[in-house]
Amino acid sequence: MSALLILFVCLALGILSRRYASLPEGIVPGINWWVLNIALPALVLALVPHVTVDARLWFPVAAMHLTFFGAWALFATLGQWLGWSRHRVGCLTLVCGLGNTSFIGYPMMEALHGKPGLSLAVIADQLGCFPLLAAAGIVVASMYSGRSANAATIARRVLTFPAFLALLAGAMVGLFGGWPESVEKLLMQIGQTLTPLALFSVGLQFRLHLRREQVGALAAGLGWKLLLAPLAVLGLGLAAGVGGLPLTVGVLQAAMAPMISAAILADQYGLEPRLANTVLGAGILVSLVTIPVGNLFLPAG
Secondary structure, X not given: OHHHHHHHHHHHHHHHHHHHOOOOOOHHHHHHHHHHHHHHHHHHHHHHHHOOOXXXXXXXXXXXXXXXXXXXXXXHHHHHHHOOOHXXXXXXXXXXXXXXXOOOHHHHHHHHHHHHHHHHHHHHHHHHHHHHHHHHHHHHHHHHHOOOOOHHHHHHHHHOOHHHHHHHHHHHHHHOOOOOHHHHXXXXXXXXXXXXXXXXXHHHHOOOOOOHHHHHHHHHHHHHHHHHHHHHHHHHHHHHOOOHXXXXXXXXXXXXXXXXXXXXXXXXXXXXXXXXXXXXXXXXXXXXXXXXXXHOOOOOO
16 A cells, blocks of 8 residues: 555655746656666666566566557557548557556556566566567657668667666576675665656656547547556456466556656657647556556456
8 A cells, every 4th residue: 555655646746846846957857867777777686586487477578569569450440440640540559559567567566466566567567568669669650750760779779778688687697596685685775766756757747638639549549558458468368378466467567557658759759749648647647546446356366
């Protein structure tokens, strides 16, 4: 309960600070830099050595791929039927195909399922969601904005991302028995700054600009991200005989709110930034309710 309370409090503090406080210039990029380059890699380094090799680990990763490519197929089809622009199809594919599996997913999984759930959430994020953002996300953004995707740029972005390097290093450390206790404690203390700072940053960037012509796209986007995607992942897991915590984490990570970085990418490529921010803001608010409720119907371990 205390971890869930942190989600609400830090998000609210960010929203209130943006509205009422005099904020220093560059506060959001500064916070995001620390979160992405220091806190997130530290948390990955601390947690990954504890991940037990299990044949079911494929499932949380596959869940992220089903969520992304299912979104792409759905919105490309709806775009043809409803006459959406390519920019709108690209926007919804990015923002609703990629989930907030780290900034919100990590603290949410820790709150609901402790460190075992958090460790699986890291696998889903670092082996599933992030490579999709860095590779397939760039391809989608380039295609639907009319730009070309450079293979060398995509590869460099994946291979130089600090958290991805931390994942590789953490896996190696795990093979040799893990970190000394003092090092692990230090990494966890640094990593624990991720949750309050990331959610405060989300609050500072929170926007909810709803326009009449966006209502249908907003409903379709959130309908996929918060309902249909987790149901599809649940169906995949049950059909494959996956159960327990891997099933639960895979489904819940698929149901996470839209990814902040994906909305930023949509903005950079000119893919309906206003719609991206609307879907992002509404998705964060709604998911703080739908995730705990959905968790009640899934196995606890």
